[in-house]
Each structure stands twice: as structure tokens, then as C-alpha cells.
Amino acid sequence: MLIDIIAGARPNFMKIAPIIKAVRNAVNDGYNISFRLIHTGQHYDKKMSGDFFDQLGIPEPDINLEAGGGTQAEQTAAIMVRYEKVLLENRPDLVLVVGDVTSTMACAIAAKKLNNIKVAHVEGGIRSWDMTMPEEINRMVTDSITDYFFTTSDTANENLLKSGVSLERIFFVGNTMIDTLNQQTPRFIEPPVWKEAALKDNGYIVMTLHRPANVDEENKLAELMEAILEASKGVPIIFPVHPRTAKILSSTNINASNLFLIEPLSYLEFNYLVQHAKAVITDSGGITEETTVMGVPCMTLRDNTERPETCTIGTNELIGTNPSAIKPAFEKLYRGEWKKGSIPKYWDGHAADRIVKHLCTLFELDSITVN
Structure with missing residues (x-):
């Protein structure tokens, strides 16, 4: 099984790092799963991109689309055109997108329009209901064509169900950003x-x-x-x-x-x-x-x-x-009156492991018990 993991902007990098680690662990355990890291180039300066790859242990991208700059429409178009060429040369079994940036929507569209390649959306279902936010449009478009949803909260699950997504396509796994936070806390500088x-x-x-x-x-x-x-x-x-x-x-x-x-x-x-x-x-x-x-x-x-x-x-x-x-x-x-708060369900550092286990089950790579 070949997965294309899409990253384009700073928020994506924290979300993909633990997923890459979990895929590698699955490979080491003998599962027939591999990935290509596709960097769209949406963020391309050192502080917004390069440092994250170095510090989070993300490998060099297999492919960099170098689609940074331009208006929203220009960037979306550039990503779609360049990623479509990649898909035509070597079709993956699944395109995995994360978050809500332009790269998320653009690569999901390119995959679905090209022979209906399966799309998984990590952080699917979240909504602000504010259509003045470009991110909200990205979320809604991406979720409208997604096959598998990996969600961070009960609210996200409810949003998807209300929009007509069937329960068997929704997987409540937690938050991969918190996986990265927990893994990296001892290394803060x-x-x-x-x-x-x-x-x-x-x-x-x-x-x-x-x-x-x-x-x-x-x-x-x-x-x-x-x-x-x-x-x-x-x-x-x-x-x-x-x-x-x-x-x-x-x-x-x-x-x-x-x-x-x-x-x-x-x-x-x-x-x-x-x-x-x-x-x-x-x-x-x-x-x-x-x-x-x-x-x-x-x-x-x-x-x-x-x-x-x-x-x-x-x-x-x-x-x-x-x-x-x-x-x-x-x-x-x-005054010291700010609420203390607590940690939401499944924000425990193991979301990426759950995602990869579900993918192995969905694509029948082996029988794995999901926590």
C-alpha cells in the first residue's frame, strides 16, 4: 500500500510527523505499507517550513511541488496542476491530507478527480461556520469529497454525521498535533x-x-x-x-x-x-x-x-x-480566576498509531486490534 502524505504549511508539519513515525513502525512490524511525502511548497521560508522538518525529524520530501506564492486561486491551481502530474506518473492507493490549508483542499481535489483515488482527511469534521475564513472553505470542500475521516473530537464526529457522512467512514482517533507536542516537550529549546x-x-x-x-x-x-x-x-x-x-x-x-x-x-x-x-x-x-x-x-x-x-x-x-x-x-x-481546564478524550499522544492501525485494517493489510 502506497500513501501520499501531503504537507504544505506550518500547521501541517506538526500533524504529519507522528503519522510518518507510525507508518515506519508499521513497516518495521512487517506490514506492506509505504509512503511518499509530498511538500506542496505552500510555505517555503526557513522559519515557516525548513526548521520544522529538522526539529520534528521529518524526512526530506520525496517530491516538492514548489507551489508557493500567488493569490489563493493561483496557489490552488499550481498545486493541483503539479500534483496531478505526480499522480499520473505513480498512482498511490491513498492520499492523506491534514488540517485545513490550501494544500489540503487542492490535493484532495486532484486525487478525487483523477480516477477517484481514495482520500483520508486527518482532522476532518471541524467547523467554525464562518465562511469569511478561507480555512473553513478548505475544510468543507475537502470533507465533501473525503472517503475516510480521522477526527479529533466528538463535535467533529457530530458535524460529519449531520452532513450525511456514514458512521463507518468516521474514525475518532484524537489529535496528532498533541502526539508531536508530547514527543517533543523534553526537547523544547x-x-x-x-x-x-x-x-x-x-x-x-x-x-x-x-x-x-x-x-x-x-x-x-x-x-x-x-x-x-x-x-x-x-x-x-x-x-x-x-x-x-x-x-x-x-x-x-x-x-x-x-x-x-x-x-x-x-x-x-x-x-x-x-x-x-x-x-x-x-x-x-x-x-x-x-x-x-x-x-x-x-x-x-x-x-x-x-x-x-x-x-x-x-x-x-x-x-x-x-x-x-x-x-x-x-x-x-x-485575579487568578482563569479556569484550569482538562485534556480532551484521545489527546493522549497516540492518535497517529490509531490512524495507521485503521488504515491497515481498511486496506486489509492485516488484522490489527484498534485501541
């Missing part, structure tokens, strides 16, 4: 900013912002930053600035002695900061999963989330995009 800013455990805030609704308008970004700085009461704020955010932030003239703007960090450095932070303020989805498992308070500057379990079970709270909501959230944090 203290970043240079730790000493440069004289940081102390539980004595600073980590911030990330990148969603268009928060960063594309200079005035909106300035209002959010001013509200965060005022509410922080001088506590250091470490802000690894996403490339799309840096461009706009530079024109706001925002400056404060407790604000440390740094370049994007590697996976091991960033999560070192998160692990030791007093809290995280973000508009990311994946970070809310990591803070939930690490027990770190998380404020999310969004009005919705495709990961509701991080709020209902974990340490995350949606505070919206209105700057006026930031001060009350910080006051709650400083």
Missing part, C-alpha cells in the same frame, strides 16, 4: 529572547496574530495592540510576528518598553515560551490546542472557533475581536 528580555517562569505573555480580520486593517491592529498593552500592566509581551502582520504593524508606530517584537520562532523555541508563559493571547486555532494540553490560559481574539473543545474542556476562552473585551480578560487572569 530556550529561545534567545528569554535572556534578552530577562523573562521568568509565569511572568510574561506570548502573543500571536495573523488572521485578516485582526491584522489587515492598520487601525484595527493598532486598536488591538493598544488595548493589549494597556491591559498588560507592564508585563512583558513576547510577539513573534507573522510575516503578514509585520508589514502592517510597522506602519502603526506601536511601541512600548514591555513589547518585544521578534521573528517567527521554530517549533521547539515557540513552545518553550508557551509552556512557561503566564498566558497566551492569539487568533490561531492550533495554539489553543497546545495551551489546553499544557494547562496555559489562552485568550483567543476571535468570535468563533472550529475547536470548541478547547473552550468547553480546555483553557481557552473566546474574547472576540472588540478591543474593549481585552481588559476584563486580563483582569480575570491577574
